[in-house]
Amino acid sequence: MDSILTEKELIRGLSLNDKSATERIYKENYQVIQNLVMNNNGSEDDAKDIFQEALIVLYEKSRMTEFVLNCQIKTYLYSVSRRLWLKRLQKNNWYERQSVGIEEVVVVEEDxxxxxxxxxxxxxxxxxxxxxxxxxxxxxxxxxxxxxxxxxxxxxxxxxxxxxxxxxxxxxxxxxxxxxxxxxxxxxx
Amino acid sequence: MNDIRLMEMVERYFRDELSEKEKILFQELRRTQPDVDQLVVEHHFFINQMEQFDQDRQFRSSLGEIHNKLASEGKIKRPAGGVKLVYLWNRYKKTIAVAASIAGVTALIISGMITSLTPKTNIKQIENLGRKIDILEKNQNHTRRELYDVKNKIEIPGVPAKFGGTGFLIDVKGYLITNAHVVSKADKVTVQNRSGVELNAVTLFSDERLDIAILKISDSLYKPLNSLPYFINRKSVVDLAEPIFTLGYPRDEIVYGEGYLSAKTGYNGDTLACQISISANPGNSGGPVINKDGEVIGILSTRQTSAEGVVFAIKSSHIFKVLDELKKDSVNLQLKMPASSAVKNLSRTQQVKKIENCVYMVKGY
Incomplete structure (x- = not known):
């Protein structure tokens, strides 16, 4: 229960561009995305790019009045990053394996x-x-x-x-x- | 003029500053004239776009800052090649196994041959020699420490500084870069920050040929920053006409200067340096030369006395050369340089506000 509440608070902080909230989300999620990207032909810079882009997607979404996140922040960021990275791989004709990442994902195409x-x-x-x-x-x-x-x-x-x-x-x-x-x-x- | 009035009214309407009477008038205008209504809608949309653009820009720049801060605190780590290694390992497992066993067998044979063929050497002699070096080193360390203590005891002299220049941080722990000629003749070096606090510093390394020196602030008053706003460009790819700026201390106050890159080589075709067009004075030496994205591309070093506005800057890639030299001497030196600029996309005033805290006046006595 408690963790759900704090996730909500984190999102609220993020939407107000509150540094401490953003920093916490950053700290808790960066490593996973870095592993995802770097395990799939990406560099450290790619990982940083993709992760920050995903955070911006979440930031934009969090600022909409009707916004509700119906999964964990972790899952959401993972799903967006994965989608963004696959897109970039496809764009560069680097797309080799179908199975990039094994974590649970949610649908984020629209976002x-x-x-x-x-x-x-x-x-x-x-x-x-x-x-x-x-x-x-x-x-x-x-x-x-x-x-x-x-x-x-x-x-x-x-x-x-x-x-x-x-x-x-x-x-x-x-x-x-x-x-x-x-x-x-x-x-x- | 009418358009300007109308626009003013629209803007006041959005800020909710219209009086009741004006409001009724305005609503009436919107209802009767479709182009006014269109203007209102369009303006609202446009201002929204502008504000969101700015918020997005600020958010992006704060992400850059956070990344550098977390990286410098060690809270997010580079995978240190581990990930790639696992990947490569899986791929070449068999080949590596075969290669390793062949290498192992060969090594065994060779070492066996060597032990059976070489005459026995006097191991004791070698040990003795090693000890002597140890003792020498200890003595040397001792003298060094004494010297250091003496140096530290010398209070900041009341006399005016003999040499002056500028330096900038390359690591939050208090490592600064400046020109070698700023500190080479000085017995004692201090640095002074923007608010005028003077701090003791030591010259760790100085390369006269490259004209780069590394200082370390050795004062307990020094408060490390969270992270550095700029990053130091390793490649030194410079383009002619690229706009640049610098911060420095030609006088007791930090001074901003703006210019552009005017030639890819320095004085007499010196490839270590590049030529910039900027107004610089003695005291600007050692200051950072920064491009619009907040990347340090050089160190401001000399100017040509026979010509006006011709200034030379040492390319930033040489900073890394000097650091490599320094690392050879002191193994446990760990510098963490920011991997990207946290002030990209910010306006110049905001960039300077962040960068000026990292630029120090260097004084030699």
């Missing part, structure tokens, strides 16, 4: 598909932000991510008043949206 869509959207945002250039990138990040107010932004970036900064921010946002949605519509058509 991984969602995660991949997410990843590609983040890639679009990243490249849009990179292409929007400075000072636009910093202004937009200051306003929308660091949630600074317009007056502080005007001071920081050397605009004479908040209205000028606001105009600049608007222009930047319009450009960023254009860059992002151009890719987004291409990607989804």
């Amino acid at each position: 991984i598909a969602f995660h991949e869509k997410r990843n590609s959207e983040f890639g679009m945002m990243e490249s849009a932000l990179a292409n929007v250039g400075e000072p636009c990138k910093s202004i937009l990040e200051a306003y929308y991510i660091q949630k600074q107010n317009m007056q502080d932004i005007a001071d920081r970036f050397g605009y004479t008043n908040a209205d000028n900064a606001k105009n600049q921010k608007y222009k930047c946002l319009t450009r960023l949206k254009k860059l992002f949605f151009a890719q987004y519509k291409n990607g989804n058509s």
Whole structure:
């Protein structure tokens, strides 16, 4: 009973990006995944990549309001890692044996598909932000991510008043949206 | 201008800052003008994307940190080749067995021949010699310890430092890299962190040719960090025009400098080094040269006096050469260098915030 409760707490901590929870999940599960990957033609770096990707899948899932994990964290991470690793092996034509891993697994295809869509959207945002250039990138990040107010932004970036900064921010946002949605519509058509 | 006002209203609506009157007006606007409604939906989606992108980025970077921390604490272990060995063992079991038995038989025959053919040597002589070396070594260790004690007793002098430079941590236990020329003429070395605390240090190793020295902070005041944010690139693959930055102490305060890689070789075609374009002053020597992903690619070392902005950096792969040399001398030296950068994908200000704690001022007296 107790362990179920703590698993729930761990997941909650993970969803809030609480370091101690993430660290515990990391510590308790990494070795298993490292063995899985390295027993199947993977390197240590591959193992780290796959495990962190699986943790991100869990993190994304944990942030959804309707989220319930109906198996142990261990089982879930194992299933996702295994699936991700098989995919990577297939991609590199390294796929030899059918039986990678023997642990119990749960179905995670849907979660991984969602995660991949997410990843590609983040890639679009990243490249849009990179292409929007400075000072636009910093202004937009200051306003929308660091949630600074317009007056502080005007001071920081050397605009004479908040209205000028606001105009600049608007222009930047319009450009960023254009860059992002151009890719987004291409990607989804 | 109208668009800007509208956008402002949309944003205030999401932050729930509209007055009751404005809210009614806004709802009405949304209902009657489909393009306004579309804008609201689109904006909401977009801002969400941006925030989630940032959270994902932060989460990823915290994973990198956690990995390095757990690895340096030994809580997660590399399989030390064991796994691969098991795999190979299963595969080549038979071959190995045959090979081993052949080797065993051959070894037996050869050793038998040797014992029967070689004359008996004076074992006692050899033992004596060994003891002498032991004694010598003990004496030497004793002198060394005395010297060390004397050195430690010398308080940090009140006189200003004779030589100054920069150094950066390569292991959380207090191992630092700097230039050999910063410490080579110094009788006593101290390092000073960002907050101005001066700590005793010893020069463990110094290679004049590569111009790299390794220091160890030997002060009880030193508080080890959990993990290092950057990692040291073993390969030193550098690309022209790659943006780089450095942190150093040309004055009593840590100073950030930004530049780019301008040539793949150093002064007069020196292949140990590369040329960077950055503003550097005496005191920047020994500072890390870091790329955008938080990988240390070099050690800032010298500048050409006859030209402006021409600075040379020693490629980071040489750090590993020096460490290998050092390991030959001291077998129980165990350095744990981070295997990956924990500050990749972070903004520059955040990267610097993490890295500056690992960069020290090096003073020679």
